[in-house]
Amino acid sequence: MKRITTTQLRRKPRDGERIVMVTCYDATFARLVDEANVDVILIGDSLGMVVQGHENTLPVTLDEMIYHCRAVARGAQRAHLVGDLPFGSYQAGTEQLIQSAARLLKEGGVQSVKLEGGAEYADGIAKLVRAGIPVMGHLGLTPQSVHQMGGYRVQAKSQSAADKLLADAVALQEAGCFSLVLEGIPAPVAERVTAALEIPTIGIGAGVGCAGQVLVLYDLLGLDERFAPKFVKKYDNLHRRVVDAVSAYATEVRSGAFPTEEHSHYTSH
Numbered sequence: 554m555k556r557i558t559t560t561q562l563r564r565k566p567r568d569g570e571r572i573v574m575v576t577c578y579d580a581t582f583a584r585l586v587d588e589a590n591v592d593v594i595l596i597g598d599s600l601g602m603v604v605q606g607h608e609n610t611l612p613v614t615l616d617e618m619i620y621h622c623r624a625v626a627r628g629a630q631r632a633h634l635v636g637d638l639p640f641g642s643y644q645a646g647t648e649q650l651i652q653s654a655a656r657l658l659k660e661g662g663v664q665s666v667k668l669e670g671g672a673e674y675a676d677g678i679a680k681l682v683r684a685g686i687p688v689m690g691h692l693g694l695t696p697q698s699v700h701q702m703g704g705y706r707v708q709a710k711s712q713s714a715a716d717k718l719l720a721d722a723v724a725l726q727e728a729g730c731f732s733l734v735l736e737g738i739p740a741p742v743a744e745r746v747t748a749a750l751e752i753p754t755i756g757i758g759a760g761v762g763c764a765g766q767v768l769v770l771y772d773l774l775g776l777d778e779r780f781a782p783k784f785v786k787k788y789d790n791l792h793r794r795v796v797d798a799v800s801a802y803a804t805e806v807r808s809g810a811f812p813t814e815e816h817s818h819y820t821s822h
């Protein structure tokens with residue numbers, strides 16, 4: 554099976570197609586998500602929150618990202634795989650950025666990397682692209698800057714902040730990014746940025762005007778009943794279904810209804 558390339562992704566908006574991206578962190582879900590025909594799987598550092606149970610994404614290490622990238626790469630054969638560069642794995646300088654990104658491709662088996670930040674990373678991104686590493690940018694609400702933002706707040710609300718975001722987006726495009734995540738910004742700002750760029754934008758909490766959409770897999774599946782922000786649509790209520798299924802199992806084990814003869818092995822002698 555042929556894997557989706559960055560060239561195909563860049564062409565999609567021109568062909569009138571929207572890009573479908575979802576996060577994923579393990580081989581089992583990767584197989585399911587691939588079967589569901591998504592275009593891009595992001596092995597996002599959101600795994601720090603939804604898999605590891607941290608309060609934010611900051612504790613996630615590059616080694617942990619590589620571990621999850623490898624698992625996803627074993628499960629998904631078709632979707633384009635983007636590995637997230639975690640906090641602290643690229644901020645120290647271009648050399649660190651290139652080494653970390655190379656490890657995600659070499660050891661993690663992904664085809665491209667994503668990093669959070671604007672024009673300040675343009676030189677590093679240009680070097681990555683020259684080294685043959687495709688890069689997805691990420692602007693707006695950038696979770697690795699949670700402490701600087703003072704929480705997970707919608708960004709680029711003022712005219713000057715929106716203008717800066719647009720300038721950052723253009724700088725990332727010029728540096729060679731093949732696409733750009735726009736997270737947590739007003740819909741009109743995302744529309745303006747999308748119209749100004751040739752590369753596709755992929756929105757999350759950024760309205761309807763982006764060239765594609767990304768959601769955290771566990772959010773769209775409804776795995777956490779406490780988490781219901783405005784930008785998430787829950788396509789299922791797996792929280793309830795998982796609790797019900799495991800409760801049914803527990804009840805049957807306690808009552809002796811499971812296992813039965815049907816689930817037992819017998820030797821012939």
Ligand code: KIV
Nearest residue numbers: 576597598599734767
């Ligand atoms: O880590 C992540 O899941 C992300 C998406 C929310 C874009 O960066």
